[in-house]
Amino acid sequence: MAAPIRTIHHVARDQCHLAWDRSIPPVVTIDSGEVVTIDAVDASGGQLGPGSTLADLRAMKLTLCDPVQGPVFVRGAMPGDTLQIDVLELTTADWGWTAIIPGFGLLAEDFPEADATLKIWRLEGGFARFADGIVIPLEPFCGEIGVAPPWEGATSTIPPGPHGGNIDTRHLTVGSTVYLPVFAPGALFSMGDGHAAQGDGEVCGTAIETPMRITVRLTVRKDLAIPELQFRTAGPLASRTNTAPYYATTGHGPDLMASSRTAIRAMIVHLQRTYGLSRTDAYMLCSVAADLKINEIVDAPNWIVGAYLPTSIFAP
Amino acid sequence: MAAPIRTIHHVARDQCHLAWDRSIPPVVTIDSGEVVTIDAVDASGGQLGPGSTLADLRAMKLTLCDPVQGPVFVRGAMPGDTLQIDVLELTTADWGWTAIIPGFGLLAEDFPEADATLKIWRLEGGFARFADGIVIPLEPFCGEIGVAPPWEGATSTIPPGPHGGNIDTRHLTVGSTVYLPVFAPGALFSMGDGHAAQGDGEVCGTAIETPMRITVRLTVRKDLAIPELQFRTAGPLASRTNTAPYYATTGHGPDLMASSRTAIRAMIVHLQRTYGLSRTDAYMLCSVAADLKINEIVDAPNWIVGAYLPTSIFAP
Numbered sequence: 244m245a246a247p248i249r250t251i252h253h254v255a256r257d258q259c260h261l262a263w264d265r266s267i268p269p270v271v272t273i274d275s276g277e278v279v280t281i282d283a284v285d286a287s288g289g290q291l292g293p294g295s296t297l298a299d300l301r302a303m304k305l306t307l308c309d310p311v312q313g314p315v316f317v318r319g320a321m322p323g324d325t326l327q328i329d330v331l332e333l334t335t336a337d338w339g340w341t342a343i344i345p346g347f348g349l350l351a352e353d354f355p356e357a358d359a360t361l362k363i364w365r366l367e368g369g370f371a372r373f374a375d376g377i378v379i380p381l382e383p384f385c386g387e388i389g390v391a392p393p394w395e396g397a398t399s400t401i402p403p404g405p406h407g408g409n410i411d412t413r414h415l416t417v418g419s420t421v422y423l424p425v426f427a428p429g430a431l432f433s434m435g436d437g438h439a440a441q442g443d444g445e446v447c448g449t450a451i452e453t454p455m456r457i458t459v460r461l462t463v464r465k466d467l468a469i470p471e472l473q474f475r476t477a478g479p480l481a482s483r484t485n486t487a488p489y490y491a492t493t494g495h496g497p498d499l500m501a502s503s504r505t506a507i508r509a510m511i512v513h514l515q516r517t518y519g520l521s522r523t524d525a526y527m528l529c530s531v532a533a534d535l536k537i538n539e540i541v542d543a544p545n546w547i548v549g550a551y552l553p554t555s556i557f558a559p
Numbered sequence: 560m561a562a563p564i565r566t567i568h569h570v571a572r573d574q575c576h577l578a579w580d581r582s583i584p585p586v587v588t589i590d591s592g593e594v595v596t597i598d599a600v601d602a603s604g605g606q607l608g609p610g611s612t613l614a615d616l617r618a619m620k621l622t623l624c625d626p627v628q629g630p631v632f633v634r635g636a637m638p639g640d641t642l643q644i645d646v647l648e649l650t651t652a653d654w655g656w657t658a659i660i661p662g663f664g665l666l667a668e669d670f671p672e673a674d675a676t677l678k679i680w681r682l683e684g685g686f687a688r689f690a691d692g693i694v695i696p697l698e699p700f701c702g703e704i705g706v707a708p709p710w711e712g713a714t715s716t717i718p719p720g721p722h723g724g725n726i727d728t729r730h731l732t733v734g735s736t737v738y739l740p741v742f743a744p745g746a747l748f749s750m751g752d753g754h755a756a757q758g759d760g761e762v763c764g765t766a767i768e769t770p771m772r773i774t775v776r777l778t779v780r781k782d783l784a785i786p787e788l789q790f791r792t793a794g795p796l797a798s799r800t801n802t803a804p805y806y807a808t809t810g811h812g813p814d815l816m817a818s819s820r821t822a823i824r825a826m827i828v829h830l831q832r833t834y835g836l837s838r839t840d841a842y843m844l845c846s847v848a849a850d851l852k853i854n855e856i857v858d859a860p861n862w863i864v865g866a867y868l869p870t871s872i873f874a875p
Contacts, residue, residue: 402861411855448857499815535853539727545718
């Protein structure tokens, strides 16, 4: 029988910050190897809830979005060390949201102000129902995992950096181990931005956003030096959706960003044509379920990016 | 009991061409829905063999590389249609090669002339042994799948294009269905460049290159119009390597190409440090086994590319 996880440290829902900044005082101090629980607010910082409407999305202040919970000071962590984060437990709320936010996302030019959309999900039994016959299995992870950056001053929590931050990497589910370089004494670790499910890329700019209850073990690694984020996944990738064929669209050309857009645009057309989805629904479905891969990056001058949609999300 | 595949059409090993060009006369003419077998030479065009050495690689003429077998004229195919290619059978030879070719590959700048490397593999029992304790399961597919391009004149078989070509997409294994737009009467389909295994990206520029015996069914789809390559995979992705945790390295920043390089450079260091590989071996192992994914492409201005190495290839 495994010993129960012993937690004596906790970061509460209101212990969050809106910038990565080494001057933010820690809310908790722990020894290396200790476990912390974190009660993380959703990416809207509590501005959206299960009863929210499009009007609430339009009124949402982007400056209050993507808060992270912490910081946690880990005794002994010094610049040059690596912080190892073992993801022990992740529990979503029973609701989540996905949105098309004007000006944000891979296809921001294609989805202007009039296309602003808010979708509220009910998360139940390990699944989120998108529409009749389309069900997304939950594979929870946190979009934000980071430490204080290597520089002074406040840095937005929106872009990721050498310190991690908004890494939005879907494979960091329970059982994974995350490695980040330490830049400040104590590392000053924070985490948040719960995602119940997401495709590689998070193309519309939002996943299934949800409050998240987090348990992690934080360990200082003096024997390991890494240039930036590395991780070990819990097991096979996308184990809940990688169970049946995928349908893939592609974009080729000398620019990987342009090819990513081409691939997602083609997938949106495929979803409209094959499943009768609206284009805004199709775009959001890509964000929560389709994976962007680089098929080839060496056959100069044209690379290929593929958008891979798991057909397992569609009822037979 | 399934009916055996009935084949009456064949493209022989010497029926290959070194450019995509709508003026190349077809070697075989078939009806829509018929099956063709293709005896495909390897990507060196037969310049390398199971006994080849580095001297042979250095003497290899790049102008003779990446030949494709065909073209096959499919009756009824007209511009605007879609050609559906069902991949029915793929059989590798009992040997293959992987090389670091100077001037070619994602990290060409890091691996100059002196790093030219040729590795000959023995392919046996569905596996290729890389080194003691490192075994790559074979997941064969063809790098080149294409039709005559939308323009006149000869186009290199190295870069992919709207007509497909050197798409190097590892998920097109037996049982997959590939869709390409038709640009010329008869489509003028060709295929080749057998790969016994490859990671997403093919980062060193070569996979496990091998002669391949191919069986495909070609069908004209007048009911489907697509902008460029699309496909349906045979089943779950990377089913032979996606069986255990992955170790991933990442690169972040505003340029996906630079971030891809950063991620692969970090993976090479990881492989050197963890498994004692030389840097040339590590680079080749990335090419045949590691997958490049776009973790996030929306948290402006920094995107994240991850290189994912399946730990299942390492003996416990």
